[in-house]
Amino acid sequence: MNNTEFNQGLMNFIQASPTPFHAVNSMVELLDAAGFNCLREADAWQLEAGKKYYVTRNASSIIAFVHGQQSLNETGVRMVGAHTDSPCLKVKPQPELVKQMYFSLGVEVYGGALLNPWFDRDLSLAGRVNYLNNKGEVAQTLVNFEMPVATIPSLAIHFDREANNSHSINAQKDLPPVLMRLPNKTDKPTTDYSWREILLQWLRTHDEKLEVHEVLDYELSFYDCQPPAIIGLHQDFIASARLDNLLSCYTGMMALLKAGDQATSLLICSDHEEVGSLSSAGAQGSFLKSVLERMVGVGENFSRMIDQSMLVSADNAHGAHPNFADKHDDNHGPIINQGPVIKVNSNQRYASNSETSALFRQLCKKADVPVQSFVVRSDMACGSTIGPITASGTGVKTLDVGVPTFAMHSIRELAGTWDAFYLYRVLKEFYQ
Numbered sequence: 001m002n003n004t005e006f007n008q009g010l011m012n013f014i015q016a017s018p019t020p021f022h023a024v025n026s027m028v029e030l031l032d033a034a035g036f037n038c039l040r041e042a043d044a045w046q047l048e049a050g051k052k053y054y055v056t057r058n059a060s061s062i063i064a065f066v067h068g069q070q071s072l073n074e075t076g077v078r079m080v081g082a083h084t085d086s087p088c089l090k091v092k093p094q095p096e097l098v099k100q101m102y103f104s105l106g107v108e109v110y111g112g113a114l115l116n117p118w119f120d121r122d123l124s125l126a127g128r129v130n131y132l133n134n135k136g137e138v139a140q141t142l143v144n145f146e147m148p149v150a151t152i153p154s155l156a157i158h159f160d161r162e163a164n165n166s167h168s169i170n171a172q173k174d175l176p177p178v179l180m181r182l183p184n185k186t187d188k189p190t191t192d193y194s195w196r197e198i199l200l201q202w203l204r205t206h207d208e209k210l211e212v213h214e215v216l217d218y219e220l221s222f223y224d225c226q227p228p229a230i231i232g233l234h235q236d237f238i239a240s241a242r243l244d245n246l247l248s249c250y251t252g253m254m255a256l257l258k259a260g261d262q263a264t265s266l267l268i269c270s271d272h273e274e275v276g277s278l279s280s281a282g283a284q285g286s287f288l289k290s291v292l293e294r295m296v297g298v299g300e301n302f303s304r305m306i307d308q309s310m311l312v313s314a315d316n317a318h319g320a321h322p323n324f325a326d327k328h329d330d331n332h333g334p335i336i337n338q339g340p341v342i343k344v345n346s347n348q349r350y351a352s353n354s355e356t357s358a359l360f361r362q363l364c365k366k367a368d369v370p371v372q373s374f375v376v377r378s379d380m381a382c383g384s385t386i387g388p389i390t391a392s393g394t395g396v397k398t399l400d401v402g403v404p405t406f407a408m409h410s411i412r413e414l415a416g417t418w419d420a421f422y423l424y425r426v427l428k429e430f431y432q
Helices: 003-015 020-033 195-206 243-256 287-296 300-307 354-367 386-394 419-431
Strands: 037-039 052-057 061-066 077-083 088-099 102-110 123-133 138-144 178-181 212-224 229-231 237-240 264-270 310-314 341-343 372-374 397-402 404-406 413-416
Touching: 003 229, 003 237, 003 243, 003 419, 020 052, 020 061, 020 123, 020 138, 020 243, 020 264, 061 243, 061 287, 077 243, 077 287, 077 386, 077 419, 088 195, 123 195, 138 195, 195 212, 243 264, 243 310, 243 413, 243 419, 264 287, 287 300, 287 386, 310 354, 310 386, 310 419, 341 354, 354 397, 354 419, 386 397, 413 419
Parallel strands: 037 052, 077 264, 077 310, 310 397, 341 372
Antiparallel strands: 052 061, 061 264, 088 102, 088 212, 102 178, 123 138, 123 212, 229 237, 237 413, 341 397, 404 413
């Protein structure tokens, strides 16, 4: 696989994955095509050496692994971790808003979203819907409207002359996306404009096989319809939504598909990282530890395996912005297309230490990949990742890395056309 093929696959993956549910579904399709076997947490597992498996939780987190021929107590597990969620606007349970004959939906901000770029975009909706079918059974389905169905219009500068100098956003009143103009004058929602009723009719129109009787509940998010693109005078950049952190999910998945069957290799992509990971499907949940225990057992066997294991936590890094260079430590400003970034923080916001970073540097040498390092300015706060959470929850040696990115948490982020491919080559070496 060359760089061009890799980037095209990455963009296709992101376009097909507007929500964590769709991201996991996209990964399942790749794993099925590669001969991985589906496991269910509710079933008894009969794992065989040399076989490949995957298991999901909440349909928004996934663990895939190659169960190696060699003893887990001797080789441990080579693990890569990423997250499936991204900051977005989620539809509220009772979202109907009618003002001035316009129908809008109330939204809740998920994660630390950069809100200004959400205005004046062509927005669509996707997520999971739970419904009652005609047989009286509760079921669920993924939905993706795909076409633009909404927008958040900016207020004209004529009504806010200071908009370019200072503009704060009120998440409650400024962000509801507008879906349509109503044909009849009304100041409040009516039965005709119940969101659940609209959703019910959409489901019946787009998939008659579901036999939907009633929409019970949903988890729906707005997303930008603009597809990913390679941009720049010399095609240096990938511009896309959800690069943080679907880029790492796809990169880890592609590397896992190249792993051999001697040692055990594992990929975990968790939901809810952007809101602290505290959920059953998040990194603070039991998902990873539960799967590892089912692979090797508890007690001494688990401790021996963990001591021989390592986790690479892959989550995007902040590239040094040419217009805001003073936001970085002068000696630790990652440059786009100069390779993956080892993320270091002495206060353990990142889990890297000299042992794990040294190993990664050696892997980069073997893969002929450049490597950089990032330390936040000493007078600024530092973000975090699933790295410290997983390290503290399992005891596994952990490294935090990522590719340099601009506009992180915007509706459209920017990364390099070489960096994800560089990271893929290193992770492939790690799994080998």
